[in-house]
Amino acid sequence: MPALSLAEWLRSLPDDALADLLRARRDLATPPPANSDVLATRAATPGSVARACENLDNATLAVFETLLVLGADETPVDSARLGELLAVVPPHALDRLRSLALAWGPDDAVSVHAAARDVFGPFPAGLGASSAELAELGPRELEERLAAVGEDERALLTTLSSGPPIGRTRDAAADVPLDSATTPVQKLLARGLLVRRDSQTVELPRQVGLALRDGVAFDEAALTEPELPVATHEQSEVDFAAAGEALEFLRHTETLLRAWSDQPPPVLKSGGLGIRELRRLARDLDLDERRATLLVELVVGAGLVANDEEASPEWVPTTLTDSWLSMPSSGRWLVLAQAWLDLPRMPGLAGSRDARDKTVTPLSEDLRRPLAPVMRRRVLDTLAELSAGTGVTAVDDLVALLAWRAPRKGGRTRDAVVRDTMAEATALGVVALGALTTAGGALLAGDQHGAAAAMADALPKPVDHVLVQADLTVVAPGPLEPDLARQIEAVADVESAGHATMYRVSEASVRRALDSGRTADELHELFRTRSRTPVPQSLSYLIDDVARRHGRLRGGVAAAFLRCDDEVLLSEVLSTQAATELELRRIAPTVVVSPYPLAEVLEALRAAGFAPAAEGPDGRVVDLRPSGRRIPARSRQTRRTEPTRTGPIPEEQLTAVVAHVRAGDKAARSRKGSVVRLPAGGGADTSATMSLLSRAAHEQREVWIGIVDSHGIATQRVLTPVRVGAGMLETATGERYPLHRITSAALVED
Known part of the structure; x- marks a missing residue:
């Protein structure tokens, strides 16, 4: 009985099994294969086989490699022989390979792709080729040869048996009799336990490799999923x-x-x-x-x-x-x-x-x-x-x-x-x-x-209180409510964070709060109402002391102006180096102006030791601190998107691809009558084709057509026309084909 080809096996699959294959190996479905022959060719390429192997576990890969060792890429093998080379035959592994079209055929005649050798390399399972000399020996004779080797030879054999089974050495240059051999390589070559491939390469024969592995290509540990503690x-x-x-x-x-x-x-x-x-x-x-x-x-x-x-x-x-x-x-x-x-x-x-x-x-x-x-x-x-x-x-x-x-x-x-x-x-x-x-x-x-x-x-529930301590630290015993967190952060600096956050109140932090428009009374009220511990006098004194000095100088935008009810303080400001740099000029006993922006004026005066505050048109303190830079967020349409090639194929697309393959198989198997072909070149007379298609529509007969799709790919179809006209061919199933894409047609013979 001739070996079953992959294309024949694919044609024998039910539609749901073929859909499962295309779902698991999505590279086979794009573009849709014309028929099972094209699908089989695509599935047998090294790249596609390698991608399919990425989703296989160690046990299934071991079965795949063992089939290669048995030569299933050349001649179908009986799956029972897997037990000869595997310590344990993993259940369902062969079915998994069949579901991915990596193996096919009945249990007594399993085949695999020749391209699998490109994927796994020349030494599947880490085993070398069989030695004709050792093949003539029985198991006992091989054991006797192995028992006669020395420790250095045994170490070399053990290394090569774990794979790959080849090694490079200068000792392989010439044949040396056993009694004259001095190196482990020379001794093993003389015993026939190594095979010379060229003057610098030796290979461990498959029989020796299996013997050193206790007769199996993969042991039970390699075939068993490790436990997860x-x-x-x-x-x-x-x-x-x-x-x-x-x-x-x-x-x-x-x-x-x-x-x-x-x-x-x-x-x-x-x-x-x-x-x-x-x-x-x-x-x-x-x-x-x-x-x-x-x-x-x-x-x-x-x-x-x-x-x-x-x-x-x-x-x-x-x-x-x-x-x-x-x-x-x-x-x-x-x-x-x-x-x-x-x-x-x-x-x-x-x-x-x-x-x-x-x-x-x-x-x-x-x-x-x-x-x-x-x-x-x-x-x-x-x-x-x-x-x-x-x-x-x-x-x-x-x-x-x-x-x-x-x-x-x-x-x-x-x-x-x-x-x-x-x-x-x-x-x-x-x-x-x-x-x-x-x-x-x-x-x-x-x-x-x-x-x-x-x-x-x-998450811990937000808390609505803090604990103020005598050393001017404020402890938040958990995540604060958003509004309370903003208020505390405005008047205190984070010193340490975790499940409980510690803030520290300082002169600078209180000034920052006042700069943002908060008043001393508001700060007193914040700590009085939100602290579960008594507010220490040191904190109250600090707030009052900073507030007393804060805002005595008032700045406005004229380019910038300063006003102060205390003429002595204003004179003190004018006597500083900062006043010269800011080009301050008195325009009234209590008002000076500057050509520089207000923010720069206030920053320079603070650096000189003063505590000015900015005011708005209504005389209230305003916060001039920058809120930070912002740029527009990118819209979802302009963000870089990643390819969706890893996502699942939509079910409708899978159904269409399966139907496409089945239609191509039907066309390939159909017996065609005389074929009418369109002449080459543009403007050719299509009357013969039109006549044949019209006849098929009138007689409700199946017709075989050759078409070229929008991608330039030639395919074949068997269909029943119901209408021919207006440049289109309509079928009984509702499909429409442009007449200019039809290259040939023939009636299907019974």
């Missing part, structure tokens, strides 16, 4: 731990946005953020550089910061920053977490060396990896398989498991992606204690509302 926690404990990390990350993000609003860092000429700027940010936020890199990548990825694309470009917060800052903590977290999940970049690669041995910088194109979201989700999906509250005890165990499940996926960065994903997810509060959080699970499932609600439940 886990620890069980209460889900609430996991969520609480994640909430703490999330709050810390949000605090750092807010600090970064405020800092870059005042002093945006420059964009490197090659793009990205400079290492010096990154280190300064890490130092200011008290973070390591990896965490700082993640932070800057996410604020840009979320659209909160962008390149202003000016002559001297800088990384500047966008208008989205203000809306983000006004969100509740759970909403802020959702923006950053979603941006991370979909980020087509790998922040963990920052700091490594590129092909030119240059340091890879954050925000540079070198970090762009379109498949990063897929790889990130793969790690989280593995955690989602565990029961609620169950987490991995060591990331290295998770690395080993995912490496076993897809050893050919991810390339050199495969293991690093797993470690980076766990570290980044933990920093964001998507993962805690090695387990997926409730909010992280909802985010992974695409439930943004549920994710935000879960994080809101896990």
Whole structure:
């Protein structure tokens, strides 16, 4: 019985199985193959086989390689022979290979692609070619030869048996009798346990390799999925731990946005953020550089910061920053977490060396990896398989498991992606204690509302009070209500942050609050009503003392003016060096003016030791401090989008492709009568073709046609015309074909 070809096997598949194949190997579906022969040819290319192998686990790959060892790429083999070379035959592995069209045929005649040798290399399973000399020996004779080797020879054989089975050596230059051999290579060649390939290359025969592996190509350990050690926690404990990390990350993000609003860092000429700027940010936020890199990548990825694309470009917060800052903590977290999940970049690669041995910088194109979201989700999906509250005890165990499940996926960065994903997810509060959080699970499932609600439940409830202490520190025992937080930050500086935040009130911070338009009475009222501890006299005295000196000098925009009821104080100002630099001029006993902007006048006077305040047209104190730079946020239409080649093929498209293949198969099998071909060249007479198609429509007969589609690809179809006219051929199934694309036609004979 002749071997079954892949095309014949594909034609025998039911439509749903063919659709599953195209769904799993989406490269086979684009463009739609004309028929099963084209589909088989496409599926047998080395590139397509290699892509399909990326989704196979170690056990299935072992079965694939073992089939190659058995020669299934040349002659169909009985699947029962797999048991000869495998310690354990993995269940369903062969079915998995068939579902991907990597293997085909019945159990007693399984075939694989010849292109698989290009994918796995010349030595599948790490075994060399069979030796004709050793093939004539029995197992006992081979064991006797192996037992006679010395320790140095045994060490060499063991090394080669683990693969690859070849080695380069000068000792292979000539044949040396065993009694004259001095090196391990010479002795093994003389015993026939090594084979010379050329003057500098030796190969370990397959029989020897298998003997040293106890007769199997793959042992049981390689064929068994490694266990994943886990620890069980209460889900609430996991969520609480994640909430703490999330709050810390949000605090750092807010600090970064405020800092870059005042002093945006420059964009490197090659793009990205400079290492010096990154280190300064890490130092200011008290973070390591990896965490700082993640932070800057996410604020840009979320659209909160962008390149202003000016002559001297800088990384500047966008208008989205203000809306983000006004969100509740759970909403802020959702923006950053979603941006991370979909980020087509790998922040963990920052700091490594590129092909030119240059340091890879954050925000540079070198970090762009379109498949990063897929790889990130793969790690989280593995955690989602565990029961609620169950987490991995060591990331290295998770690395080993995912490496076993897809050893050919991810390339050199495969293991690093797993470690980076766990570290980044933990920093964001998507993962805690090695387990997926409730909010992280909802985010992974695409439930943004549920994710935000879960994080809101896990975060500590905002508090409406503070604790003022005698040393002028203010302790917030938890996250403050947004309005209270803004008021406290206006009059105090953050000294330390965490679950409880400590602020410090100083003369400078009180002056800052007064500069923003707050009065001393308002500050007294703030601490009196919001402090759960008595307000110390030292704080009250400090506020009154600063307020007494604050605002005695009043500035306005004339270009700028200063007014003061105390003529002596105004004279003191005029006697300073600052007055000369500002070109202050008295225009009345209590008023002086300057040609410089008011902000510059006030800054210079403060530097000279005075405490002036700015006033508006109504005489009230106004805040002239800059609110920070902003640039317009990029619209979704102008943001760079990533290719969607990793997404699933729509079901309608799959159905159409399957129908396309089946139609092509039917056309190829149909018996055609006399074929009417269109003459070459434009303007040819098509009357014969029109007559044949009209006859088929009138008699309701099937007709075979050859057509060229809009991509210039020639295909064949068998159809039943119902109408021919107006430049179109309409079929009984509602399809329409332009007549000018039909190259030939023939009636289908019964």
